[in-house]
Amino acid sequence: MSDFEIRTLDAGEHRAASNLFRETVHFPPSDDAEWVYAARYYQPGGALGAFDPELIGTARSFDAELTVPGGTRLPMVGVTSVGVRPDRTRRGVLRALMTTQLEDFAARGVVFANLLASEAGIYGRFGYGLATRSRGYSVDRHRARLRPDAPVGGELELLDLDRALEVCPRVYDGLEHRPGMMTRPEVLWRLYETQLRRHAAPVKAVVHHGTGGPDGFAIYHVEGPMAHPWTKTAEVADLFAGSATAFAGLWRFLLGLDLVDRVVAESRPLDEPVELLLADHRSGNVDRIEDEHWIRLVDVPTALGGRAYGHAEPVVVEVTDPLLPANSGSYLVTPNGAARTDRPAGLRMDVTTLAMAYLGTWRPSALAAAGRIEVRDPAAPAAADVLFGTRTAAWSGSHF
Numbered sequence: 001m002s003d004f005e006i007r008t009l010d011a012g013e014h015r016a017a018s019n020l021f022r023e024t025v026h027f028p029p030s031d032d033a034e035w036v037y038a039a040r041y042y043q044p045g046g047a048l049g050a051f052d053p054e055l056i057g058t059a060r061s062f063d064a065e066l067t068v069p070g071g072t073r074l075p076m077v078g079v080t081s082v083g084v085r086p087d088r089t090r091r092g093v094l095r096a097l098m099t100t101q102l103e104d105f106a107a108r109g110v111v112f113a114n115l116l117a118s119e120a121g122i123y124g125r126f127g128y129g130l131a132t133r134s135r136g137y138s139v140d141r142h143r144a145r146l147r148p149d150a151p152v153g154g155e156l157e158l159l160d161l162d163r164a165l166e167v168c169p170r171v172y173d174g175l176e177h178r179p180g181m182m183t184r185p186e187v188l189w190r191l192y193e194t195q196l197r198r199h200a201a202p203v204k205a206v207v208h209h210g211t212g213g214p215d216g217f218a219i220y221h222v223e224g225p226m227a228h229p230w231t232k233t234a235e236v237a238d239l240f241a242g243s244a245t246a247f248a249g250l251w252r253f254l255l256g257l258d259l260v261d262r263v264v265a266e267s268r269p270l271d272e273p274v275e276l277l278l279a280d281h282r283s284g285n286v287d288r289i290e291d292e293h294w295i296r297l298v299d300v301p302t303a304l305g306g307r308a309y310g311h312a313e314p315v316v317v318e319v320t321d322p323l324l325p326a327n328s329g330s331y332l333v334t335p336n337g338a339a340r341t342d343r344p345a346g347l348r349m350d351v352t353t354l355a356m357a358y359l360g361t362w363r364p365s366a367l368a369a370a371g372r373i374e375v376r377d378p379a380a381p382a383a384a385d386v387l388f389g390t391r392t393a394a395w396s397g398s399h400f
């Protein structure tokens with residue numbers, strides 16, 4: 001390791017850290033107008049810097065809660081804005097930042113760390129496993145018609161961006177969260193505000209009001225020329241629905257926007273049934289399937305003990321975690337919960353692989369077939385598939 005020091009940044013250093021991170025991902029620095037919003041995206045005390053003595057690397061985190069299978073919300077941190085100056089890479093700066101973060105998270109009682117990875121090869125070595133996936137979906141608006149039996153009801157209200165930033169966070173907080181969804185702290189909404197204000201086209205929100213009050217919203221903007229041939233695309237930045245009526249109502253609204261050819265919704269849940277609403281399901285298309293959140297089980301006993309499980313024979317899972325060795329050991333996973341055990345293991349895996357199975361995204365039998373889980377008991381993979389399986393696909397929908 002070279003000579004450098006890692007320490008927490010004070011607020012006066014956040015802009016330099018932001019500029020450094022943006023340089024590492026080949027973005028220009030924020031201008032003064034954008035920094036007014038972007039500065040508020042830094043949680044006080046949540047940014048680290050590496051110095052040699054200049055600032056050469058940075059990583060940031062903010063506090064939130066993650067919904068696990070069964071609906072419990074447990075403490076998590078979102079890890080973001082990780083970058084090392086291009087002339088100081090591959091000398092251990094990221095490793096030092098990651099290690100410092102993880103030790104701090106463990107000491108603070110954080111259960112999960114989540115991130116979105118710029119490259120798939122970076123974070124597995126630090127115990128982060130790909131735990132949610134998403135799909136990009138688009139609909140040809142001219143061809144699309146909702147089926148006559150698509151749910152109808154409620155009222156829609158159109159908001160401009162300022163009002164949306166007041167209303168949508170409250171609606172989001174009131175919705176039931178599927179596994180993988182996180183609470184959205186103020187700092188995260190500030191990030192979205194920064195991103196949404198960059199669009200030249202007006203950003204709008206439509207809120208669905210059901211019988212019990214607001215139960216869904218979509219935030220969107222329409223991009224395309226203001227002249228012939230008016231080829232315009234509605235890009236959906238956010239869409240959450242707490243009922244079938246809200247879901248159908250929001251899509252009915254989007255597909256009814258005049259002068260729009262395509263409605264594009266990126267990073268949607270894999271099991272979101274948009275095509276089932278359409279009379280001709282080929283008017284919609286899955287454009288891509290992508291990585292979404294990588295999660296790190298910082299506190300394995302609390303994470304395993306905090307989620308619900310399916311009904312199958314119990315399985316003993318042995319976990320190895322070289323970076324946070326307190327997590328290493330065997331856990332008895334049953335339909336009623338999970339706890340440490342000294343019984344012999346049926347499955348052995350590292351903490352990265354456990355993260356991939358934890359929210360139900362990857363079946364243990366598939367991970368075993370790929371060589372990522374060592375099988376000691378031949379009956380264990382099938383039982384673990386049921387224990388770790390979830391009714392809905394894990395998905396976050398919150399990106400940072």
Ligand SMILES: CC(=O)SCCNC(=O)CCNC(=O)[C@H](O)C(C)(C)COP(=O)(O)OP(=O)(O)OC[C@H]1O[C@@H](n2cnc3c(N)ncnc32)[C@H](O)[C@@H]1OP(=O)(O)O
Nearest residue numbers: 024080081082083084089090091092093094095115118121
């Ligand atoms: C959550 C987010 O913010 S995602 C954004 C991440 N940032 C970027 O992609 C910006 C551009 N890249 C960078 O800034 C840097 O190259 C980083 C942050 C990815 C890596 O920083 P470095 O200081 O070079 O990493 P460091 O030297 O500590 O390497 C640690 C390990 O990761 C490996 N590694 C580093 N970068 C990569 C990579 N891009 N792909 C695969 N492996 C990598 C190293 O080989 C090393 O492996 P080892 O432990 O087996 O020896």
